[in-house]
Amino acid sequence: MSRKGAGNKYYTTVVANIREYRLPTILTPTFMIGEVIMEMVIPLLMASIIDDGVNKGDMNHILQVGGLMFIAAAAGLLFGLGGAYCGARASTGLAKNLRRAEFEHIQRFSFANIDHFGVSSLITRMTTDVANIQNSFQMVLRIGFRAPASLLIAMVMAFFISPRLTSIYLIAVVVLAIFLGFMMRRAAKYFREVFSRYDDLNESVQENITGIRVVKSFVREEYENDKFKKAVGTLYRSFIRAEKLVVTNMPVMMGSVYACILLLSWFGAKMITAGDLTTGGLMSLLAYCMTILMNLMMVSVLIVMFTMSEASITRIAEVLDEEITLTNPSQPDMVVPDGSIRFEHVSFSYNDTAEKPVLDDIDLEIASGETIGIIGGTGSSKSSLVNLIPRLYDATKGSVQVGGKDVKTYDLDTLRKEVAVVLQKNVLFSGTVLENLRWGNPDATEQECIAACRLACADEFIQNLPEGYQTHIEQGGTNVSGGQRQRLCIARALLKNPKVLILDDSTSAVDTATDAKIREAFREKIPDTTKLIIAQRISSVEHADRIIVMEEGRINGVGTHEELLASNEIYRDVYESQIKGSGDFDKQGR
Ligand SMILES: Nc1ncnc2c1ncn2[C@@H]1O[C@H](COP(=O)(O)OP(=O)(O)O)[C@@H](O)[C@H]1O
Numbered sequence: 001m002s003r004k005g006a007g008n009k010y011y012t013t014v015v016a017n018i019r020e021y022r023l024p025t026i027l028t029p030t031f032m033i034g035e036v037i038m039e040m041v042i043p044l045l046m047a048s049i050i051d052d053g054v055n056k057g058d059m060n061h062i063l064q065v066g067g068l069m070f071i072a073a074a075a076g077l078l079f080g081l082g083g084a085y086c087g088a089r090a091s092t093g094l095a096k097n098l099r100r101a102e103f104e105h106i107q108r109f110s111f112a113n114i115d116h117f118g119v120s121s122l123i124t125r126m127t128t129d130v131a132n133i134q135n136s137f138q139m140v141l142r143i144g145f146r147a148p149a150s151l152l153i154a155m156v157m158a159f160f161i162s163p164r165l166t167s168i169y170l171i172a173v174v175v176l177a178i179f180l181g182f183m184m185r186r187a188a189k190y191f192r193e194v195f196s197r198y199d200d201l202n203e204s205v206q207e208n209i210t211g212i213r214v215v216k217s218f219v220r221e222e223y224e225n226d227k228f229k230k231a232v233g234t235l236y237r238s239f240i241r242a243e244k245l246v247v248t249n250m251p252v253m254m255g256s257v258y259a260c261i262l263l264l265s266w267f268g269a270k271m272i273t274a275g276d277l278t279t280g281g282l283m284s285l286l287a288y289c290m291t292i293l294m295n296l297m298m299v300s301v302l303i304v305m306f307t308m309s310e311a312s313i314t315r316i317a318e319v320l321d322e323e324i325t326l327t328n329p330s331q332p333d334m335v336v337p338d339g340s341i342r343f344e345h346v347s348f349s350y351n352d353t354a355e356k357p358v359l360d361d362i363d364l365e366i367a368s369g370e371t372i373g374i375i376g377g378t379g380s381s382k383s384s385l386v387n388l389i390p391r392l393y394d395a396t397k398g399s400v401q402v403g404g405k406d407v408k409t410y411d412l413d414t415l416r417k418e419v420a421v422v423l424q425k426n427v428l429f430s431g432t433v434l435e436n437l438r439w440g441n442p443d444a445t446e447q448e449c450i451a452a453c454r455l456a457c458a459d460e461f462i463q464n465l466p467e468g469y470q471t472h473i474e475q476g477g478t479n480v481s482g483g484q485r486q487r488l489c490i491a492r493a494l495l496k497n498p499k500v501l502i503l504d505d506s507t508s509a510v511d512t513a514t515d516a517k518i519r520e521a522f523r524e525k526i527p528d529t530t531k532l533i534i535a536q537r538i539s540s541v542e543h544a545d546r547i548i549v550m551e552e553g554r555i556n557g558v559g560t561h562e563e564l565l566a567s568n569e570i571y572r573d574v575y576e577s578q579i580k581g582s583g584d585f586d587k588q589g590r
């Protein structure tokens with residue numbers, strides 16, 4: 001997977017997504033600098049009130065400068081408020097655009113792209129990493145300019161009071177800068193580690209929560225608890241290591257502040273006795289000393305934030321720059337003429353590094369309207385075979401054709417509308433039954449939906465649901481049984497009115513009688529649709545026009561039920577084990 005250079009990552013993540021909010025982005029630091037200036041002006045006005053007003057008994061001057069002071073304070077407050085508001089607007093806007101950009105890009109991902117990251121990592125990259133950038137961005141906008149600005153102003157002020165004493169600050173600043181730079185480089189390494197730990201943690205959470213019912217039924221709670229404890233523990237230790245480094249900041253800073261105060265008092269006192277400095281001047285210098293070191297501290301926090309968000313920026317840029325492995329051809333074919341399928345010397349691997357291909361030199365021809373059964377043990381690549389037909393993955397070698405043309409020549413949406421797959425791991429989404437069905441065809445009338453459900457033997461149980469077709473389905477379809485979910489998914493696929501219908505083990509949770517009824521309905525009502533039925537039960541495929549026996553990524557045999565019984569050893573073994581007991585394919589007597 002090719003990726004753009006690292007220099008582009010700030011562009012793809014920050015610059016491209018903040019454009020919409022450039023006004024608050026520019027206003028925030030402007031307001032913050034305004035606030036600093038007001039803060040610096042007020043002590044000067046105060047000094048003027050005391051020196052020229054109080055000491056000289058000039059009431060007019062006191063009132064005038066007092067008025068100015070009020071205006072400066074109010075302006076400072078408004079600048080502060082404006083900065084906070086604009087900062088929040090810019091950073092939440094950036095987060096919103098980043099999430100949307102990621103989400104939209106992920107929608108275009110092929111299955112291979114999703115495999116590349118893994119679902120849990122994609123979730124972290126859309127949540128934690130974005131939140132991280134949002135916080136850092138707000139910090140940078142608000143103190144990224146403010147802290148260096150007040151640092152500089154305080155230095156200049158101090159310089160005017162006493163250039164000689166200001167050299168003490170300069171030494172302290174240089175020493176601190178070297179220390180900070182050294183420390184932050186090490187902390188950055190630890191922070192990068194922290195974020196990859198977040199992926200592990202999320203994976204653990206996601207796996208457990210989505211599979212919570214399985215965890216419970218296998219009484220694996222203890223094991224899962226241990227696994228989670230380990231993931232949290234590693235995250236904790238990584239964080240502690242990074243933070244330990246960061247907190248050494250504090251004593252070094254404080255040490256410098258007090259060293260500066262000591263030195264200032266020592267040399268300052270000497271200068272006062274020599275008549276080179278006033279007491280007031282020394283007091284101001286000490287105050288500036290605090291300001292300078294406080295802001296140095298802010299700058300160091302900023303650097304920490306920066307190193308932390310650096311890791312997140314990289315991770316998000318990886319998602320946004322991910323090249324989509326499946327794309328539409330430049331002049332796509334918009335019509336699939338018929339439901340014939342052809343595999344020409346097709347080989348397929350999920351990744352380049354695998355030594356053995358998942359599908360090995362498959363040659364196959366299926367006529368339009370044929371019903372094909374596919375049978376084979378778990379991992380024999382049945383799903384991989386059918387996933388190539390709607391281009392969920394692209395063949396590594398050879399060509400897959402539908403309607404006489406390579407699938408790569410078709411418009412993707414057209415192809416996937418004509419080739420409907422009911423995936424092995426099917427899901428329903430939260431919404432009513434009707435809404436779920438209309439994923440198949442948004443324009444389907446209620447009558448058409450009901451007809452599809454009749455075909456899939458789903459109508460009867462839907463009528464019995466509390467609110468019929470308006471019943472709300474929970475996320476993932478947890479409030480319907482496995483068999484009911486499978487039938488809804490079949491109905492959803494039927495609504496596409498496809499030329500090719502693929503059922504990947506889609507009736508495994510449906511009882512045998514209903515399974516037979518569904519097949520019967522298919523034969524009568526959609527005779528022209530090519531049907532590919534992957535199943536574990538011989539009874540689900542025995543009436544098919546032809547049956548394909550898969551083994552280890554190769555076609556072991558093709559023929560009718562009778563032909564295979566006579567010629568194919570695997571098929572015969574499975575058949576015999578299944579009529580004797582309730583054995584399924586994986587329990588064949590071999
Ligand atoms: N997304 C994937 N990434 C990598 N390997 C996969 C993926 N899906 C399946 N495989 C591997 O491909 C092989 C065939 O799997 P599959 O087609 O799902 O078999 P079946 O459907 O017959 O059970 C298995 O070895 C499986 O581990």
Ligand SMILES: [Mg+2]
Nearest residue numbers: 382383384424
């Ligand atoms: Mg499968």
